[in-house]
Amino acid sequence: MSLFVILGLLVCIQAQGTIETPVFVLKGRDLLLELHADPPEGLLYVDWKINKTVILVRFDRSGKADILHSVPGRFEFPENKFSVILKNLQEVDSGVYSAVAVTSTGDKPVSEYKVTVQGPVSPVKLTVDRVDSRCSESCDLHVTCRTHNSHINSTFRCVDQVCSQEGGERSEVTTSGASLQVYLLNSTIICNHSNQAHWTQDFIIAEHLCYLNAELPSVFLVKMVVFSVALIIMVSAVITVHLVDFKKHQERNGGQTPHAALEESSHLKVTF
Structure with a gap:
């Protein structure tokens, strides 16, 4: 039974030809597309397509490129054969980019990229809302990790300069689809806002706040x-x-x- 399963997987892999590679690109950046495998024998040409339908660039067997569908200036061609640089990517450029080697005996996929173009995330601000101090060696820090459209509250306890986060790491998905997180790394509280292509951070040193709060007189005093x-x-x-x-x-x-x-x-x- 296992032999048939293995044979079935081999057939599927051969039919698929290549593995789709997920790529996340920051808006405005460039992306290099390369072949994942050498062109087969009897090559006639290599086509780079988007979403497996529209041919963008065709390379002949010598590696000379012919742009078939593009806005001028959007493509560059490095020295290595059959490679393409996509310039100044925007969100509308997201899609599946694939390279197909065409031979006299048929077509063979040799590369496939699932490209997602994302804009930069907004800055974040980490603020300390309140410090409950019992002595100079112990305190509770109540903080807020905030971006323009979302926020997370969390509490950190520090005892003898060793801090921990109540309830563990806090995170949520913002309305823009990015991730907002607040967590503890060693003695540093980190507020992080990120998607797969970009991130921004703010941070504070937790253990120092207990000492400062104990040294400074209270507001009431x-x-x-x-x-x-x-x-x-x-x-x-x-x-x-x-x-x-x-x-x-x-x-x-x-x-x-x-x-x-x-x-x-x-x-x-x-x-x-």
């Missing part, structure tokens, strides 16, 4: 200190104003205190 200083300044100003007024009043009454001047005035005799 800072507010209390500022309020206390302002209150002292206000009280000092009020006291200073009253002292100045009191001194002026003394000078007007010949150096007497307001109370003494009042008592002296009560003994004056008023005559008419």
